[in-house]
Structures are given as structure tokens and as C-alpha cells.
Amino acid sequence: MELSIVIPVYNESDNISPLLREIEQALAPRDDYEIIVVDDCSTDGTSAQLQALRRERPRLRVILHSENRGQSMALISGVRNARADWITTLDGDGQNDPADILRLIQARDGAPGGINLIAGIRRRRQDDWVKRLSSRIANRVRGGLLGDRFPDTGCGIKLFPRQAFLELPHFDHMHRFLPALFRRQGWNVIGVEVGHRPRMAGTSKYGTFDRLRVGVVDLLGVMWLLRRPCEVRTEEWIE
Ligand code: UDP
Numbered sequence: 360m361e362l363s364i365v366i367p368v369y370n371e372s373d374n375i376s377p378l379l380r381e382i383e384q385a386l387a388p389r390d391d392y393e394i395i396v397v398d399d400c401s402t403d404g405t406s407a408q409l410q411a412l413r414r415e416r417p418r419l420r421v422i423l424h425s426e427n428r429g430q431s432m433a434l435i436s437g438v439r440n441a442r443a444d445w446i447t448t449l450d451g452d453g454q455n456d457p458a459d460i461l462r463l464i465q466a467r468d469g470a471p472g473g474i475n476l477i478a479g480i481r482r483r484r485q486d487d488w489v490k491r492l493s494s495r496i497a498n499r500v501r502g503g504l505l506g507d508r509f510p511d512t513g514c515g516i517k518l519f520p521r522q523a524f525l526e527l528p529h530f531d532h533m534h535r536f537l538p539a540l541f542r543r544q545g546w547n548v549i550g551v552e553v554g555h556r557p558r559m560a561g562t563s564k565y566g567t568f569d570r571l572r573v574g575v576v577d578l579l580g581v582m583w584l585l586r587r588p589c590e591v592r593t594e595e596w597i598e
């Protein structure tokens with residue numbers, strides 16, 4: 360098993376089936392991957408759909424949260440239970456293009472050694488103007504305060520080694536800070552331009568104002584973490 364694709368979903372019942380089909384098409388003829396969908400306690404029938412989809416798809420694995428715990432916790436559950444050494448994350452609403460998974464893998468294979476996060480940068484955002492504007496401001500402020508030199512940390516498509524992710528500090532909303540958290544450990548971050556599409560169906564799970572409200576607390580928390588760096592270095596053993 361080379362790759363685990365981890366998809367957090369909360370009320371994405373109209374999106375999940377077409378998305379799985381697209382992933383299978385994009386990755387054919389590879390057969391070295393699994394798909395882990397983490398259902399973050401959906402209330403719209405997503406879990407019943409996943410049960411049915413699983414019956415015809417041996418490579419699909421489903422984790423059910425017993426309460427809604429948020430996108431980051433859904434990712435953490437998926438990565439913990441993944442069987443491959445490399446993880447790709449993807450949003451469950453179809454905004455990321457599964458064909459970009461192969462572009463991230465290509466970038467990884469051409470990258471220097473060591474631990475790398477390969478993160479998507481959305482080329483043409485397909486969100487409404489309020490979200491585009493608030494996201495641009497948030498990225499500027501975050502980039503300035505954290506100095507993480509990354510233009511778009513909110514993009515859902517990323518590729519990283521499973522073990523590296525498990526060594527990061529884990530907290531709710533951490534998924535928006537992966538470049539800064541990887542750099543904090545002394546690891547590399549590689550940006551790859553990716554496509555972006557309108558949501559296939561359903562609605563966004565984040566409003567502008569709650570994003571801003573929790574965003575300020577998260578920024579302060581990550582600023583503190585960066586002042587307490589914790590680089591992972593190889594230890595020498597005395598035989
Ligand atoms: N999500 C989740 N739990 C939550 C909120 C969101 O698993 O509590 C999932 C959601 O279903 C989607 C992904 O996280 O697959 C990104 O959410 P969304 O598309 O609403 O965010 P946006 O693109 O609007 O920033």
C-alpha cells in the first residue's frame with residue numbers, strides 16, 4: 360500500500376459518491392491505494408451512503424465519529440488509522456480536483472530528500488467574493504505574523520508522510536497551519552499549484568465570522584508554538 364487518501368466529511372451526501380468515482384478514474388490503473396472517509400457525525404444520510412458504497416469498493420474504509428469534532432480531528436482520525444506511509448488529504452465537497460493527487464506525487468518524487476509537506480495552492484479560487492477576500496486577508500495576516508512564506512494554507516489537498524503528521528502538535532483547526540507546523544519541526548514545505556472548483560453540492564461548514572473569531576485564537580496559539588521550536592533531530596546511539 361503506497362498511499363492513503365483521507366477525506367473528512369460532514370454532511371456531504373450528494374458529493375461523496377461522484378468524488379469517489381473521480382478519484383478512481385484519476386488514479387487508474389494504480390491499485391496501491393486506499394480511501395479513508397471520516398464521517399464527522401453527518402446528519403444528512405452520508406453515513407448510510409458510505410455503508411452502501413463500501414459494499415462495492417474494497418479499497419474504501421469508513422470511520423464514523425460519534426459526535427461532530429471538526430475537520431482537523433477528522434483528519435487526525437483518518438491519518439491514525441491509515442495503512443500507507445504517505446497520506447493525501449482531500450476535501451469531501453469536490454472543490455479539490457482528484458487529478459491533482461498525481462501532480463503532488465510528481466512534485467514529491469522530484470523533491471530533495473528529507474521530510475516534505477507537498478501542499479496545494481489554489482490557482483483560481485471558486486468561492487464567493489466574501490470568502491475570497493476574507494481568505495486573502497487571513498493569508499496576509501497569517502503569513503506576516505508566522506513568517507511561514509506560504510500563500511494558501513487553507514487548501515484541502517496535501518501530501519505528507521504519515522509519521523511526520525503524527526509527530527505534529529495536534530489541536531482543533533490545526534489543518535489550516537500545516538506549513539508553519541512542518542517548518543517548526545525543521546521540515547520542508549513545497550507548494551504546487553492546483554485547480555479549484557465550486558462546491559458540487561451542499562454548503563460550506565464555515566461562516567466568515569466564526570472563522571475570524573477562532574482564527575485569532577489559533578494564530579496566537581501557533582505564534583506561541585513557533586516561539587517554542589521543537590526540531591526533530593536524529594539522535595546518536597552509543598553502542
Ligand atoms: N468538515 C468536517 N467536519 C466539520 C466541518 C467540515 O469533516 O466539522 C469537512 C467538510 O465536509 C469538507 C471539508 O471538511 O469535506 C472542508 O469543509 P468546507 O468545504 O465546508 O470548507 P470550505 O471549503 O468552505 O473552507
Ligand code: MG
Pocket residue numbers: 450452454558563
Ligand atoms: Mg469546501
